[in-house]
Amino acid sequence: MTDALDTLEHDNLGSTVYHLLCNALIQGKLKPGERLKIRELAARLGTSVTPVRDAILRLVQEQALAMKSARDIRVPHMTVERYLEIRAIRIKLEGLAAEMAAQNATADQIALLEDLVRQNEQALADGDTARGCDLNQRFHFALVDIAGMPFLQGILYRIWLQMGPLIADIYGDGGDDMLDFHYPVLDAIRAHDGPAAARAISDDILCGGQVILQHLQAAAAAAEPADATAASGTDHAGVD
Amino acid sequence: MTDALDTLEHDNLGSTVYHLLCNALIQGKLKPGERLKIRELAARLGTSVTPVRDAILRLVQEQALAMKSARDIRVPHMTVERYLEIRAIRIKLEGLAAEMAAQNATADQIALLEDLVRQNEQALADGDTARGCDLNQRFHFALVDIAGMPFLQGILYRIWLQMGPLIADIYGDGGDDMLDFHYPVLDAIRAHDGPAAARAISDDILCGGQVILQHLQAAAAAAEPADATAASGTDHAGVD
DNA sequence: GCAACAAATATGATGCATCATAATTATGAA
DNA sequence: TTCATAATTATGATGCATCATATTTGTTGC
Structure with a gap:
């Protein structure tokens, strides 16, 4: 995988x-x-x-x-600007993956997703955040796998590579609610409702990533408390 | 660039x-x-x-x-399956880029896009397909550049890298209408209408790529007219 | 003691020798 | 002539020596 x-x-x-x-x-x-x-x-x-x-x-x-x-x-540090850019890309690409997965998913594949969610529940119940983090990631990858888009899989793998160090650093802070957003995804896949699956994944990325974003923004604010010129450019990176 | x-x-x-x-x-x-x-x-x-x-x-x-x-x-051969996958990804990502470009574009940047289109008109009038191909590509890259998303730029560059050998092979066949779809994009950018820009780019990718898809399908049909098992050794099919 | 310069060290870049093996060619028997 | 086998060649993989230079450390003059 x-x-x-x-x-x-x-x-x-x-x-x-x-x-x-x-x-x-x-x-x-x-x-x-x-x-x-x-x-x-x-x-x-x-x-x-x-x-x-x-x-x-x-x-x-x-x-x-x-x-x-x-x-x-x-190992590079993630910046707020880059995180927001990656988030926008993930919403598009993982949305596409979820949409295709909803169209294609067989009963076996849905069962596999359900199993991942179940294991994740267990991990969170055990307080094993590392395993929860791993299972969260495997859920996202399983979607791309079911979508049957190997090229997309490569792109997303590279994106997750960037987020790895970041997530592992932060996950313990408040990642317990990360799993919540996987249930609507699962529902949409069961119903073979592509657009709903895409929306659900978008919610997952936006809400689940909220903790990460706050962490980054706090870190950025701490790094440069006086200089406000660079910090304000969070929404649009003026890269010319 | x-x-x-x-x-x-x-x-x-x-x-x-x-x-x-x-x-x-x-x-x-x-x-x-x-x-x-x-x-x-x-x-x-x-x-x-x-x-x-x-x-x-x-x-x-x-x-x-x-x-x-x-x-x-x-240099790998493009397959129909892979082309369709890449096309779906491009629509999402270049759509995102166009949307952001429409939001951010300054007058100078719009002028630059207009200039690219104008040069492309000239190239097509001169029958210079190679230059037309190059300018078409530069238009797409200019959009990502204006969007101000460097990470997205990298992803799209890698995608174009895959299509390079293909496009250059085919462009002469019927690429003269490829430019037509850039005008609605330009209009949307001028109006700073993000969603319209995304739709226009989607149209461009779908319609402009029609020639390429037909070419690929014809090649695939010619490659294995009867036997489906042995002949497929040339292209490694079975992407799933 | 401190700063400026010098020596030493660390480290990625580059070139190249060698290895294992796949592809090609040569050889020879039927 | 043809096909099987052996010799040769080609080619990427790997390891390593060397280079240039950034970094660190040591030395010396003030």
Whole structure:
């Protein structure tokens, strides 16, 4: 499932390292601002620098990692502007996925979604936020999978890669209500009502992400308490 | 503008080669099915294999190139299924871009769009399809640029990368009416009417791409007229 | 003690040697 | 002539040596 990014890919060491780092990112094992060193990783993984460099370059390309300078590779910090942009994109793309999933879903696939929600309930009941975070993500990916759009799956995987470090950092704060928005999605899929599914996913992304947005805005405000020029440009990034 | 993919990227030889190949793909200088060899490219460009390998791996990752086997890197063929999927994604994402562009566009930016359309008229009048193709693309990119969404720009650039070889192959067939659908887009942007701009872009993608779709369907029908199992070995179908 | 310069270190970039294996060609027997 | 097998070649993968330079650390003069 997590292999969605490169369909039918030729397996080489670089890809293995890449997926390793992807999982680390998505599971929040790499914190924003953390630095990565090629040689160090290579030593830790027992390979030469070449595959590690391959993997890191791939992640830099898709902006899941950032090269602050020629020799400073770090997990990037999410900004409010970027989060809002990504949110808008997710609403469109995951909406499309939900719509197609509602059209296509078989009984088995619906049962799988229900199972994911059930496991998520259990995880939240147990107070296992890490598992809840993982299951939340798997629900979203399951939708794209059911939609049967492999290219879209790759795009969304890359987007989630960016949100991984962020979500893992914040989820414990107030993510308990994140699951609530999955029920309307499930209802719409059961009814094979595409537009309703898209709306429900949109609600999920907007409401569920509210905590994240507040967190980011608070962090941004704390970072620059005096300077108000950059902070005010939250709604529209004036990137020319 | 074409540098949208990796914002603020550290320049290394691999990136240079990457952009070189990107341009070649988008401008249709690389045909579907064409094979690329690392050593050959390196010799042609006067570098070692390392930067070329970096660039090619990046393009493979985003499926702009495909590794059919461990040592067979080719420009992939577009399939009907994939085209339809990409079309649906484009409608959502370029719709979003058009909507934001309509909200944000300044008079200067609108003038720039008008200029692109005017140049495109001239190109078509001159029968210069290559230039028309290029200008068509630049119009679409200009919209994302005006929308001020750099992350979206990266996603769309990667999508166009996939369509480059295809469009260049087909454009001459009946692309003369492709420009027609840009006028309603321009009108909507002038009126700052986001939803109308999104609808207009959707029309452009659907109608303008009709020729491409027919071409693909004809090619698919010709490729496997009777036998559906063995002949499909050329294109790896079975996207599900 | 502090600042400015210098030496040392760290680190990604690049080139290249070597390896494993797939593709191609050559060889030879039927 | 044809097909099977072996030798050759081609090619991406991997590892590693070296380079350039940013960063850190040490030294020295004030």
